[in-house]
Amino acid sequence: MDVLVFSENPHLAAELLSAGAGLAAASGGRAYSVEADSVRQGTHGNALLLRSEVPLLGDPALLAEAISAARKTKVAPVVLIGSTKTGRMVAGGLAVLDQLCVLSDVRDLRVDGGRLTGTRGVYAGKFNALVGGPLPSIALIPQGSYEPFSEPSGPVEEVRVTTGPPKVSREELRSSAKSSLDLRGAKVIVAAGRGLKAKEDLAIVQRLADALGGVIGASRPLSSDLGWLGEEYHIGLTGVYVHPDLYVAVGISGQIQHVAGIRDSKVIVAINRDKQAPIFQVSDYGVVGDLYEVVPALLRALGRP
Amino acid sequence: MKLFQTEHRRALRAFYGEGHAAFSTLLESLAGTLEAEVAPSSARFDADSGGISSARRRLFEAGLCRMPFDSHGGLSLPFGVYSLAMELVGAADAPTAMSLGIHNTVADGVFRYGSESQKKEVFEDLVSGKRLASFSLTEPSSGSDARAMSTTATKTGSSYRITGTKTFITNAGEADVYFVVARSEKGHSAFLVDGSAPGLSVGADIPKLGMRGSRTAEVRMDGCSVPAENLVGEDGRAFEYVKSMLSGSRIVMGSICVGIALAAYRKALHYATERKLFEKKLSDMQMTRERVADMRAGINSSRSMCLYASRIKETGEDYGSEAAQAKIIATETASRVCDQAIQLFGGYGYTNADVHRHWRDARLLTIGEGASEVLRLIVASMELGGAA
Amino acid sequence: MNIAVCVKHAVDEGELRADTSGRPQLQGALSKMGSFDRNAVEEAIRLKESNGGSVTVVCLGGADSKKTLKEALAMGCDKALAVASARALDALATSYYLSRALKKAGPFDVVLLAEGASDTYHGLVGPMLARWLGLPFLGFARKVEVNGSKVRTEAALEDRAESYETVLPAVISVVSEVNTPRYPTLLQIMQAAKKPMEEVTVESLTDEGAPKFGVTVGDVVVQSVDRKKLVFEGPAEETSRKLIDALRKEGLL
Ligand SMILES: Cc1cc2nc3c(=O)[nH]c(=O)nc-3n(C[C@H](O)[C@H](O)[C@H](O)COP(=O)(O)OP(=O)(O)OC[C@H]3O[C@@H](n4cnc5c(N)ncnc54)[C@H](O)[C@@H]3O)c2cc1C
Ligand SMILES: Cc1cc2nc3c(=O)[nH]c(=O)nc-3n(C[C@H](O)[C@H](O)[C@H](O)COP(=O)(O)OP(=O)(O)OC[C@H]3O[C@@H](n4cnc5c(N)ncnc54)[C@H](O)[C@@H]3O)c2cc1C
Numbered sequence: 001m002d003v004l005v006f007s008e009n010p011h012l013a014a015e016l017l018s019a020g021a022g023l024a025a026a027s028g029g030r031a032y033s034v035e036a037d038s039v040r041q042g043t044h045g046n047a048l049l050l051r052s053e054v055p056l057l058g059d060p061a062l063l064a065e066a067i068s069a070a071r072k073t074k075v076a077p078v079v080l081i082g083s084t085k086t087g088r089m090v091a092g093g094l095a096v097l098d099q100l101c102v103l104s105d106v107r108d109l110r111v112d113g114g115r116l117t118g119t120r121g122v123y124a125g126k127f128n129a130l131v132g133g134p135l136p137s138i139a140l141i142p143q144g145s146y147e148p149f150s151e152p153s154g155p156v157e158e159v160r161v162t163t164g165p166p167k168v169s170r171e172e173l174r175s176s177a178k179s180s181l182d183l184r185g186a187k188v189i190v191a192a193g194r195g196l197k198a199k200e201d202l203a204i205v206q207r208l209a210d211a212l213g214g215v216i217g218a219s220r221p222l223s224s225d226l227g228w229l230g231e232e233y234h235i236g237l238t239g240v241y242v243h244p245d246l247y248v249a250v251g252i253s254g255q256i257q258h259v260a261g262i263r264d265s266k267v268i269v270a271i272n273r274d275k276q277a278p279i280f281q282v283s284d285y286g287v288v289g290d291l292y293e294v295v296p297a298l299l300r301a302l303g304r305p
Numbered sequence: 306m307k308l309f310q311t312e313h314r315r316a317l318r319a320f321y322g323e324g325h326a327a328f329s330t331l332l333e334s335l336a337g338t339l340e341a342e343v344a345p346s347s348a349r350f351d352a353d354s355g356g357i358s359s360a361r362r363r364l365f366e367a368g369l370c371r372m373p374f375d376s377h378g379g380l381s382l383p384f385g386v387y388s389l390a391m392e393l394v395g396a397a398d399a400p401t402a403m404s405l406g407i408h409n410t411v412a413d414g415v416f417r418y419g420s421e422s423q424k425k426e427v428f429e430d431l432v433s434g435k436r437l438a439s440f441s442l443t444e445p446s447s448g449s450d451a452r453a454m455s456t457t458a459t460k461t462g463s464s465y466r467i468t469g470t471k472t473f474i475t476n477a478g479e480a481d482v483y484f485v486v487a488r489s490e491k492g493h494s495a496f497l498v499d500g501s502a503p504g505l506s507v508g509a510d511i512p513k514l515g516m517r518g519s520r521t522a523e524v525r526m527d528g529c530s531v532p533a534e535n536l537v538g539e540d541g542r543a544f545e546y547v548k549s550m551l552s553g554s555r556i557v558m559g560s561i562c563v564g565i566a567l568a569a570y571r572k573a574l575h576y577a578t579e580r581k582l583f584e585k586k587l588s589d590m591q592m593t594r595e596r597v598a599d600m601r602a603g604i605n606s607s608r609s610m611c612l613y614a615s616r617i618k619e620t621g622e623d624y625g626s627e628a629a630q631a632k633i634i635a636t637e638t639a640s641r642v643c644d645q646a647i648q649l650f651g652g653y654g655y656t657n658a659d660v661h662r663h664w665r666d667a668r669l670l671t672i673g674e675g676a677s678e679v680l681r682l683i684v685a686s687m688e689l690g691g692a693a
Numbered sequence: 694m695n696i697a698v699c700v701k702h703a704v705d706e707g708e709l710r711a712d713t714s715g716r717p718q719l720q721g722a723l724s725k726m727g728s729f730d731r732n733a734v735e736e737a738i739r740l741k742e743s744n745g746g747s748v749t750v751v752c753l754g755g756a757d758s759k760k761t762l763k764e765a766l767a768m769g770c771d772k773a774l775a776v777a778s779a780r781a782l783d784a785l786a787t788s789y790y791l792s793r794a795l796k797k798a799g800p801f802d803v804v805l806l807a808e809g810a811s812d813t814y815h816g817l818v819g820p821m822l823a824r825w826l827g828l829p830f831l832g833f834a835r836k837v838e839v840n841g842s843k844v845r846t847e848a849a850l851e852d853r854a855e856s857y858e859t860v861l862p863a864v865i866s867v868v869s870e871v872n873t874p875r876y877p878t879l880l881q882i883m884q885a886a887k888k889p890m891e892e893v894t895v896e897s898l899t900d901e902g903a904p905k906f907g908v909t910v911g912d913v914v915v916q917s918v919d920r921k922k923l924v925f926e927g928p929a930e931e932t933s934r935k936l937i938d939a940l941r942k943e944g945l946l
């Protein structure tokens with residue numbers, strides 16, 4: 001059984017390839033990394049290069065059409081797609097075109113008696129559900145669920161596809177050099193929340209992250225509503241799922257949508273001045289206090305004033 | 306925390322039968338506004354006198370004050386539905402509820418006894434929230450014994466001159482309209498005094514045990530001149546009006562207390578299921594279970610009594626005694642339930658303002674708008690005859 | 694402009710509790726309009742307010758969904774369409790029946806919905822719906838501008854912000870930052886009861902193109918978090934020292 005994997009994010013694509021290779025190996029099949037327009041540098045494993053009259057990358061609707069077209073020649077009962085915003089759009093389009101079930105945000109993926117199964121969080125991550133669909137099916141897989149595929153790059157098969165004309169014209173407004181992968185692979189994350197009074201105060205959170213040898217992240221309001229940090233820093237249900245050894249929440253209340261993204265952390269620490277804040281219920285260690293006092297005190301105690 | 310719960314839907318069904326579904330939709334939606342825009346600030350209001358003004362504005366916009374009136378912009382909803390709405394407001398934030406409750410007591414007075422032009426000009430502004438009202442009855446030396454007041458209104462030509470001091474006046478300083486009761490030649494009379502009237506001044510905010518988000522102050526009138534058309538109803542009949550206005554208001558204050566009790570109860574219940582001691586959950590201790598049952602029974606009987614008195618009011622029969630009973634039961638139960646909640650929280654209850662503020666808020670209402678003792682006199686006089 | 698907005702009546706995930714066996718207590722659980730759906734309704738009403746036209750709110754679900762439809766009507770939608778389904782459907786089937794209902798009730802210039810439902814959060818119905826309807830899809834919009842026959846949106850993806858432009862009709866999904874939803878007044882809620890609400894069943898919308906298979910959901914159990922929940926209180930110097938000691942013992946420093 002062959003497996004196609006796709007993500008516009010190359011790191012995530014490498015993780016999907018591990019997942020795909022695992023599933024394919026059991027049945028003597030192969031996993032192919034779907035590359036659009038051209039093969040990305042540093043690609044691992046087998047690649048399936050899709051070329052069309054029009055550029056595909058960046059247009060989820062066309063990508064869906066191209067993958068659908070490729071599946072006519074490359075029979076692949078399982079398609080793994082990275083759970084990003086683009087990934088969701090590609091998966092949605094492909095599902096309708098090819099009449100496929102989509103399991104979204106699944107972990108512990110398995111093929112079992114002609115079915116693709118996995119587990120996913122539901123109700124903002126409060127519960128886990130076992131989900132499954134008949135083959136062929138698509139699975140959307142969040143970042144960080146698998147180790148990246150590390151085998152050297154293999155042969156490239158090229159497929160010419162015809163797609164419709166693009167319906168949407170697109171313009172890039174801002175691009176970030178940073179990728180969410182920095183957060184996802186991080187062993188230590190210090191995340192800032194709306195407890196911060198001003199954008200400048202991110203500096204002390206950054207200092208704490210530096211002192212602990214980690215990187216900074218944020219709750220959704222900081223990147224979405226306030227725009228203090230890019231989208232790639234936003235942790236939680238609608239952002240990045242992280243799994244560091246140490247997660248420090250600074251001025252974050254701990255709403256379930258945020259907590260959904262940090263459940264897999266080994267140790268969770270919360271700093272919040274409100275003793276009733278729900279974050280303390282999901283933390284290993286909590287400090288009740290004003291972050292503007294506690295963070296500097298921590299820096300002093302760490303010898304990094 | 307969800308404010309509108311199954312218990313409310315069931316109460317509406319029990320008291321209103323068929324019509325309950327539409328009322329549930331209405332109150333559930335109001336609860337959504339309260340959860341988003343009022344409840345999250347409630348702890349902050351506890352330390353911020355006057356802090357409730359934006360919450361009050363949101364509820365004006367929602368149309369809360371229009372609920373029980375059947376013309377001039379009113380929504381013609383049953384009084385019981387309005388009182389249940391006030392319970393929800395009380396659960397979200399007690400001082401906001403009290404401030405609006407008293408405001409609407411004045412609106413009720415203008416609606417029922419005011420002239421057509423007062424209804425058009427003042428009442429419509431009150432229910433829309435364009436103007437805020439204050440109810441000015443109590444004086445430094447006359448509280449329960451309001452008839453002993455010393456504020457006077459003297460008629461001179463086409464106006465009245467009012468002189469005297471009112472105290473413990475909710476919304477004082479913020480209000481645009483003061484409903485002032487004064488002694489006149491013909492007995493007692495009520496006036497709508499403009500907040501900017503020359504001769505009217507407001508004292509400093511009076512610090513208090515609870516209900517801290519709302520303002521309370523003295524209102525002084527020194528020869529304050531009020532045009533005769535600002536007289537409400539007939540000269541000399543003010544006490545009749547006030548008695549009737551306060552009866553409705555008592556149901557509302559009772560309902561606010563049900564809300565306060567519910568807020569404290571839910572916090573305590575949650576804590577009891579989390580707190581472990583002697584290798585057990587607090588909620589598994591027999592004495593806790595007994596306490597919880599008492600709190601729950603108290604809350605439900607209070608709400609039922611408020612709705613019962615409301616239903617009688619809706620029929621048009623005299624409901625003064627039932628309103629007094631409802632307020633006695635609901636306010637005294639709320640003080641007890643909030644006290645029990647503190648007890649369940651132990652030291653955290655005594656030290657955490659977010660737990661003890663409910664008790665501090667509830668504590669006012671066995672005193673204000675008719676002290677429990679006075680209300681018992683009313684009930685007893687209905688049973689035994691004799692003066693209230 | 695003819696606008697449609699699709700909303701979901703969702704279990705209130707914040708209030709959902711587990712029963713003693715760790716399963717969600719769905720019986721009697723609170724439910725409401727999905728959190729992000731309020732933003733979609735608000736955006737639809739704003740589009741109507743600035744471009745004229747009318748808004749039809751569509752909800753596929755059980756009997757409870759009427760509650761959500763009524764709320765959307767109170768916020769300012771003009772009519773409601775309930776697509777009744779006795780059982781829960783997956784994203785593919787949901788989007789299929791919604792597309793059938795929209796085709797029947799339409800044509801629409803704009804179909805709005807939220808980036809995802811607050812209870813299940815798949816984020817798939819939008820792109821699927823666009824595909825069923827054969828329309829362009831503008832996803833994750835945090836800004837929507839209609840200009841004559843064109844629409845332009847801005848979206849924040851994980852690593853970049855983009856703007857999209859297309860010719861109407863189109864399907865647009867919005868994120869919560871797009872606006873602040875209004876709360877209906879009590880009067881609007883009462884008046885909403887008089888606005889038209891139509892009902893169709895999914896059975897009546899089926900044709901040979903209907904999805905034959907669906908995602909099945911097996912056991913749902915609570916995510917158990919066993920955290921130490923040690924909380925330090927006191928002066929910052931003291932609590933921070935305690936925290937550092939604890940992290941040291943964990944081998945994290
Ligand atoms: C469908 C849906 C999806 C969502 N997805 C996400 C998601 O993926 N990620 C996400 O993060 N959110 C998400 N949200 C939003 C989420 O519900 C919360 O609104 C958000 O997480 C709150 O962010 P916060 O904790 O930073 O802010 P707040 O909830 O405002 O909390 C701020 C905290 O800081 C504390 N504080 C304030 N001042 C100080 C001080 N001086 N010192 C110490 N502490 C202080 C306060 O006590 C408070 O607890 C989603 C919401 C919905 C409806
Ligand atoms: C925060 C706050 C807000 C208020 N807001 C307003 C307002 O907006 N407008 C307004 O007009 N007033 C307001 N009041 C005043 C309130 O209505 C009075 O405090 C109340 O009527 C009691 O009057 P008093 O304080 O003078 O006490 P008193 O009347 O002096 O009573 C003292 C005690 O004697 C008891 N007592 C009275 N009569 C009898 C009796 N016959 N037999 C036995 N015991 C009796 C009382 O119950 C009480 O326990 C407010 C008060 C407070 C504290």
